[in-house]
Amino acid sequence: MADDLTKDSPAQRLLSRRLFLRGSALIGCSAAAWPMMSPVTFAAAPGDERLVVIILRGAMDGLDVVRPIGDPDYARYRKDSLTGGETGPALTDFYALHPALSDLMPLWHARELGFAHAVATPYRDKRSHFDGQDILEAGTGLDVPQPQVRDGWLNRMLQAVPDLHSNTAYAVGRDEMKVIEGAAPVMSWAPNTQLRLSDQSQRLLEQVYAEDPLFHAASQEAIAISAKLESEKSGRSMRMSAAPKSEGAQLGAFTAGRLREETRIASFSLSGWDTHHNQRSVLSGRLRELSATLLALKSGLGPVWGKTTVLAMTEFGRTARENGTTGTDHGTGGALIMAGGAIKGGKVYGRWPGLSDANLFEQRDLMPTADVRAYAAWAMRGMFGFDKTLLETKVFPRLDMGNDPRIIA
Amino acid sequence: MTTTSSRAAPSQATLAAIRFGYGLSPDQPAPRGPAALLDQLKGPDTAAQQFPVPDTALFLTHLNAMKTAQRARRQKEPGAEEAVKTATGDLSRTWLAGMRGQMARAAFSDQGFRERLAFFWCDHFTVVSKTGPTLLGPDAFAEDAIRPHLATTFPQMLRAAVTHPAMLLYLDQNRSVGPQSKFGLKRHVGLNENLGRELMELHTLGVGAPYTQTDVRQLAKLLTGLGFNSQQGFVFHPNWAQPGAETVLGKRYGGETPAKLSDIYDALDDIALNPATAHHLAHKLAVHFVSDSPDPAFVAHIAQRYSATKGDLPATYAALLEHPAAWAPRREKTRQPWDFLAASLRAMAPPADLVARLDDKKTRQFIRNPLTAMGQRYQSPNGPNGWAEDARAWITPQALSDRINWSMRMSSFLERYLPDPRVFLHTALGDAASPALITAAARASNKREGNGLILASADFNRR
Numbered sequence: 001m002a003d004d005l006t007k008d009s010p011a012q013r014l015l016s017r018r019l020f021l022r023g024s025a026l027i028g029c030s031a032a033a034w035p036m037m038s039p040v041t042f043a044a045a046p047g048d049e050r051l052v053v054i055i056l057r058g059a060m061d062g063l064d065v066v067r068p069i070g071d072p073d074y075a076r077y078r079k080d081s082l083t084g085g086e087t088g089p090a091l092t093d094f095y096a097l098h099p100a101l102s103d104l105m106p107l108w109h110a111r112e113l114g115f116a117h118a119v120a121t122p123y124r125d126k127r128s129h130f131d132g133q134d135i136l137e138a139g140t141g142l143d144v145p146q147p148q149v150r151d152g153w154l155n156r157m158l159q160a161v162p163d164l165h166s167n168t169a170y171a172v173g174r175d176e177m178k179v180i181e182g183a184a185p186v187m188s189w190a191p192n193t194q195l196r197l198s199d200q201s202q203r204l205l206e207q208v209y210a211e212d213p214l215f216h217a218a219s220q221e222a223i224a225i226s227a228k229l230e231s232e233k234s235g236r237s238m239r240m241s242a243a244p245k246s247e248g249a250q251l252g253a254f255t256a257g258r259l260r261e262e263t264r265i266a267s268f269s270l271s272g273w274d275t276h277h278n279q280r281s282v283l284s285g286r287l288r289e290l291s292a293t294l295l296a297l298k299s300g301l302g303p304v305w306g307k308t309t310v311l312a313m314t315e316f317g318r319t320a321r322e323n324g325t326t327g328t329d330h331g332t333g334g335a336l337i338m339a340g341g342a343i344k345g346g347k348v349y350g351r352w353p354g355l356s357d358a359n360l361f362e363q364r365d366l367m368p369t370a371d372v373r374a375y376a377a378w379a380m381r382g383m384f385g386f387d388k389t390l391l392e393t394k395v396f397p398r399l400d401m402g403n404d405p406r407i408i409a
Numbered sequence: 410m411t412t413t414s415s416r417a418a419p420s421q422a423t424l425a426a427i428r429f430g431y432g433l434s435p436d437q438p439a440p441r442g443p444a445a446l447l448d449q450l451k452g453p454d455t456a457a458q459q460f461p462v463p464d465t466a467l468f469l470t471h472l473n474a475m476k477t478a479q480r481a482r483r484q485k486e487p488g489a490e491e492a493v494k495t496a497t498g499d500l501s502r503t504w505l506a507g508m509r510g511q512m513a514r515a516a517f518s519d520q521g522f523r524e525r526l527a528f529f530w531c532d533h534f535t536v537v538s539k540t541g542p543t544l545l546g547p548d549a550f551a552e553d554a555i556r557p558h559l560a561t562t563f564p565q566m567l568r569a570a571v572t573h574p575a576m577l578l579y580l581d582q583n584r585s586v587g588p589q590s591k592f593g594l595k596r597h598v599g600l601n602e603n604l605g606r607e608l609m610e611l612h613t614l615g616v617g618a619p620y621t622q623t624d625v626r627q628l629a630k631l632l633t634g635l636g637f638n639s640q641q642g643f644v645f646h647p648n649w650a651q652p653g654a655e656t657v658l659g660k661r662y663g664g665e666t667p668a669k670l671s672d673i674y675d676a677l678d679d680i681a682l683n684p685a686t687a688h689h690l691a692h693k694l695a696v697h698f699v700s701d702s703p704d705p706a707f708v709a710h711i712a713q714r715y716s717a718t719k720g721d722l723p724a725t726y727a728a729l730l731e732h733p734a735a736w737a738p739r740r741e742k743t744r745q746p747w748d749f750l751a752a753s754l755r756a757m758a759p760p761a762d763l764v765a766r767l768d769d770k771k772t773r774q775f776i777r778n779p780l781t782a783m784g785q786r787y788q789s790p791n792g793p794n795g796w797a798e799d800a801r802a803w804i805t806p807q808a809l810s811d812r813i814n815w816s817m818r819m820s821s822f823l824e825r826y827l828p829d830p831r832v833f834l835h836t837a838l839g840d841a842a843s844p845a846l847i848t849a850a851a852r853a854s855n856k857r858e859g860n861g862l863i864l865a866s867a868d869f870n871r872r
């Protein structure tokens with residue numbers, strides 16, 4: 001925390017200067033200038049709830065993760081070559097969970113894990129990962145040309161937070177996170193990164209970057225975050241155990257660390273969900289990683305887990321049928337994974353469309369019955385109390401949120 | 410963004426070296442302009458001869474050795490465990506040697522434009538190794554599908570790329586079989602759309618082009634039969650091919666029995682010369698070399714030449730280089746981490762064999778690990794769309810931190826070659842250094858930090 005910093009340390013000087021620059025010259029936002037950081041505003045915004053959005057890049061196969069074993073057509077599409085012949089733990093009479101997520105069953109029973117099935121963004125037909133991800137992160141419909149989209153939907157939500165400060169939002173990891181980037185200030189850092197500079201070099205580098213807004217902003221943020229992490233580390237001494245091994249667990253643990261401080265909104269991504277071949281093994285590996293990520297978040301958050309909502313979303317689902325190479329190809333409807341103590345879990349939300357040929361989208365994909373953005377919007381409303389009109393016009397332009405699925409406890 | 414009123418525009422030679430090559434070198438004159446850049450493509454590929462990199466034959470040999478060893482281990486043959494270990498070690502050493510070769514080419518070649526084009530096209534046709542045994546795939550692909558075609562035509566390069574074993578592996582085409590083909594019926598295997606889709610979306614037409622899911626499916630069926638084996642490399646299996654003709658973008662291909670490879674080539678040629686492909690490639694070239702948001706007239710100029718010459722690549726590059734937009738003084742792009750490391754070495758100009766002589770541990774320490782930290786894990790973009798182009802994607806606080814850390818610490822690797830920062834400023838940036846950097850470099854407390862400051866500067870990281 002800022003008040004832990006040694007008085008008049010270069011880091012603190014930079015921290016406040018950086019905030020000043022962020023709020024005025026660099027961002028040029030139309031709203032009131034971002035408030036200067038002070039211990040008073042630290043604990044405040046936006047309330048005490050935490051929201052984590054994980055983007056699962058590559059199109060996670062929702063049908064294999066939350067398996068509709070009660071659907072008479074499911075077994076026809078999904079043979080043992082794909083599922084491994086193991087059903088996985090039962091979620092309900094109708095759905096079973098992929099066995100690689102078994103470690104999350106205690107969360108399910110504690111109502112801290114839930115799903116929404118047959119969801120999709122408005123993106124249809126071309127099934128391009130990269131367009132699909134852009135649209136998922138932009139949170140727009142197809143009426144907005146993607147190159148015109150400057151802000152992700154999480155960022156547009158941040159723009160509506162009145163007493164936003166510089167640490168409120170975090171993009172974590174090394175992937176670009178369009179979902180959270182935009183006009184509102186967002187911190188960005190990766191686990192294990194530490195900027196090491198002598199005081200003299202730091203001063204000179206600041207002069208060198210002064211003319212270039214991109215380098216200037218990135219370096220100021222790097223200096224401020226490094227100083228802050230350093231001071232937290234010394235203040236906390238041995239509280240953190242040994243660094244976890246897997247990438248996802250590292251992302252989860254680092255994110256939890258930020259959320260235990262003044263951060264309220266965070267986002268990162270996990271890649272590798274594109275299972276055209278050998279899905280059984282590839283998907284199991286990714287799900288174990290996701291499971292480790294969620295458990296690292298939970299353990300790192302401690303009591304704060306109770307105020308946390310995690311949404312893990314993917315650009316689209318995969319074909320109902322197995323392809324010719326023990327995998328699945330790009331599809332449409334998929335699944336949303338929700339976790340955290342703030343959600344009303346233990347339930348698979350959504351209207352199940354059925355898997356008969358007539359019910360598939362273009363006779364190949366799970367038919368979407370809900371817009372995945374509506375779940376995100378209801379989560380934001382439930383957690384932060386945002387106005388519905390704001391969510392349907394500013395955060396997700398032209399979205400019809402429909403009825404409240406009541407996913408927040 | 411980097412220019413201010415107080416700064417003079419860099420000369421064309423400086424821009425030619427920085428924007429179209431791997432930067433300035435104290436040992437080589439900067440190319441004077443478009444003609445000098447294009448001349449680099451006319452002679453033999455000298456850097457490839459000087460710094461070897463694994464080719465397709467070596468890739469297939471290692472692939473075969475690994476598969477044989479793994480099979481023996483599965484069958485619990487005596488000594489198999491040891492054999493897998495040996496094959497894995499051989500493979501990893503060969504791969505690290507390839508990394509040194511690729512870096513040495515980028516840093517020391519006197520044909521920088523050729524090297525940048527090789528990177529560009531390898532990224533355009535991204536190939537990633539998905540499993541251990543295929544580790545040398547990206548090198549082999551670069552060596553045999555891309556480099557020989559840098560100055561031929563796009564249709565020729567497309568054929569080579571689509572039929573290379575590493576591409577067939579990466580986008581699962583080596584397993585995609587016509588469900589009604591002889592082989593498909595017998596083995597109950599079938600189609601995989603992966604290559605068919607990415608070929609249209611990424612390699613040729615571009616996602617905005619007017620093609621449909623049906624075209625993707627039809628092309629996937631047409632592509633069945635493409636495969637490889639570790640003895641011959643690429644092979645065409647007519648008995649894998651889906652029987653009957655396919656219609657792609659309104660034109661019918663194939664239908665004969667047995668299926669013919671030439672039908673696939675005909676379709677690839679047509680797709681390569683489609684106007685949407687011309688536009689897509691022109692836009693990508695302009696974005697990669699010049700601007701994240703290039704002037705539409707600039708893109709149209711390149712696309713027009715591409716179409717007029719039926720995808721002749723040197724003619725297309727000439728259109729890129731002759732347009733005034735290519736020489737805008739403002740340096741909008743940022744060097745990707747690979748480009749940044751290569752340009753740093755090039756400007757530091759240690760003996761050319763320094764990189765080649767690094768041991769495996771130092772190769773990881775000075776090349777592989779820093780690239781990962783800066784956001785560009787070696788040969789491993791997240792998907793077949795390759796690396797991001799947008800400057801903002803690379804200059805994040807975390808990735809910039811690692812550029813700065815590397816800049817300040819590369820001295821342990823180059824200790825003996827550290828120049829005076831005031832001299833280095835000139836060799837690294839020529840007339841492109843800003844007044845602020847000139848002042849700051851002179852004030853650094855020691856040589857290491859002075860040079861580090863130059864390498865970390867926006868001046869050095871933009872092109």
